[in-house]
Amino acid sequence: MATMTDPPSEGFRLSQLIYDTRYRSMTIQVVAFILIMSAFYWLANNTAQNLAALGKPINFGFLGTRAGYDINQRLVEYSNNSTHARAAFVGILNTLLVAALGCILATVLGVIAGVLRLSNNWIVARLMGVYVEGFRNIPLLLWILVIFAVMTESMPQPRDFREDGSARMILFDSVAVTNRGIYVPNVVFSRSLGGNEIEQAPVEAPVEAAPRTNAVGTYGSSRIATGGAGVDADAEQSGGPGATQTSGGNLAEGDIIPTSSGLDWLVILGVFVAGVVGARFISRWATVKQEATGVRPTGSFWMQVGAIFLPVIAVLVVLGAQFQYPQLQGFNFGEGIHLRNSLVALWFALALYTGAFIAEIVRGGILAISKGQSEAAFALGLRPSRTMNLVILPQALRVIIPPLISQYLNLTKNSSLAIAVGYMDVRATLGGITINQTGRELEGMLLLGTFYLITSLIISSVMNFYNSSVKLKER
Template identity: 60%
Template sequence: MSTLTDPPKPAFRLSQLIYDTRYRSITIQLVALLLMVLGIGWLVNNTVQNLAALGKDFNFGFLDNSAGYDINQRLIDYNSQMSHGRAAMVGILNTLLVAFLGCVTATVIGVIAGVLRLSKNWVVSRLMAVYVEGFRNVPLLLWIILIFSIMSESMPQPKDFRGAEPAASMIFSDHVAVTNRGIWIPRLGFTNSLSGNEAVASVEGLPAVATGGADWALIGVTLLISIIAIGFVRTRASQLQEATGNRPTTWYLQLGLLVIPFVIVALFLGMTVVTPFLKGFNFTEGTHLRNSLIALWIALSLYTGAFIAEIVRAGILAVSKGQSEAAFALGMRPNRTMNLVILPQAMRVIVPPLISQYLNLAKNSSLAIAVGYMDVRATLGGITINQTGRELEGMLLLGGFYLLLSLLISSVMNYFNNRTQLRER
């Protein structure tokens, strides 16, 4: 009689670390980790030595010091006495502003161009092909500089608007002035401003107007409540449709909910349009859009729009023709076919590359350097670094900001991808 015993376990040999696939992966990873730690250690050691040799230290205290430089475009209060951190904040907001404006207009341009490029109309589709290829194949930097030059070289000077027979005149019935120093557009002012700066009459005889954060907050809250109410009405309509099969007509209710509260608030605040006018050597009042912003905005929109047009075209082509034919066979009308059948499928193809184009646009906004737009690279990564000599800290913060922005945008993309992914079995 014999008892079955496990075969004796071979003792662990060192050579197993290399030849046994079970252990080899650990070896490889340990070696890689070791090499990486050594590499990073070498870089850090070099940096420490170099900093010591230059007599610098590594701290972010400079962000609290007074900046001492002016920023010509600011969305929040800022003056040269404020800190470098505040200046960086102004820059970040400027970057976000141009990125946001660019994304909106690029989407509009891209969708229109993409749809028109698929048009059966020969002239229109060729024209769009020229636009798309022209912008895709020439560096963005060149477009930014070109548009900036057009703005500052070919547009009339403010003094051309003067006189009985001026060489240039304002467009849109004297509301918008396009000059070589930028574009002046009307702004909204409030005669019964809740807070804000002092109410000043821009011209003798006109009512005094002012603007403040509280006014805009009130308008924003009103619009938000309207939109929530509209959402409620629509959900209710959908519920009724589910239950009875008839969808009640609600468009007048929706429109009323949107318009009436807004009009009441606007009347309460005394909202008026303040148009720019010539005073001294320049235009005054209204909102001044600088050439740098205009050039960057237009160039980014047209350039990214060309890429978005291609994405939209590919997305529409990706939905097979059978889908629309099937929808027509079911008796659906063209607009409902588009909304319920084509678009949801096309969007699945369009949105991921679209969001990565938004990401590119946000990163490309750093080309602001070409036209002197005061974005975060110009404030934090430019003047602040030059004044304080803190290259390492400044570049780290700058890189960190862009990285954070990209990660935010790509997490939106991942969320969307996961939600709309085709579930295959």
């Protein structure tokens, strides 16, 4: 009869490193670590040798030197005398601008297309199917180029908008779609917090002021910067007396020139945020009341609407807000906001392309909710709208939101396709012209990569936070 005994306690043998599962994982990791580190060392060593041979040690000093190039669209003050770091910052803001615009439009398009694709209307469902499959199966780059070509080749020239021309402005004469871009009304303030200038008697523009690079088009585009502080002041300074003529329009001497400054928009944004917070408080108060008494206080919804909008309207009135419509001046439009073709093409293409993906996500999310959920809600006596709001949507959103945010991430990264239409995003400034002018490829690409990486990590950590907060709580 065999007796069980403890295995003989031997000392540590080298073969245990491989055959003993207790040590094997350690061995594998150490080997992997050594291999990875030596690969890194090899790369770093090569890089150091190559850089030494070229006489270009890694140095980020170029960021502080004069950029020397113009950027045709900017949200903050910038001129070709600014530094490369400032140029990179302008590019970053442009990237974020097109990404934000694109995300908003893509969400709207995607939700509409996704819901309509589920519609029992045969023709609408097919039409949305064509949209989704068309945009999902054709490269984004091609769409950007197509929309850019539509804008530049098929749209009327600004001079066609003259009285005898063939083109007309749309939306009550407020928006002009031309082959140089889209002109939309600007909001300006006659009592701007940034201070208003007074219309002066027309002065003959000095000859030196003539060759300034930011002529009407550029000047108009800087108005994209409705949130940008001091853009107009800068343009006034650099333009000298000539600028007053371009922006003055048909004002008489002594009138106040309505203008907008970053301060105005900051105040409006602040009031709006405060209103939203107030509305949340009203909603919470109404819920507490409802839970205590069983009756929701009448008019709490309209109180919320009022809390959000009334203060904003009041501030707009106090500041003297008014629309500044695009007007044909000579051969081009002045006033208003000039959305360049590059921005429009990139924005629409990104939004339409990502919208097709979002449509599929929305459709999948709604389909993922089992029919039993809506049937149970009807059995409880909920009306269809409340079934949607209280039962279906909260569950569908849990399925929809994570891939939706990853689509936002994709859209932000795809905005680097701006290169196709010459939109000045961060890749074009920091990763393009700056690298070409300074010859600092390594540093420039490193910074560019870091920017995108940080943006992605921020968005994905927000997504993880949201995910964990809406996750079904399981034990």
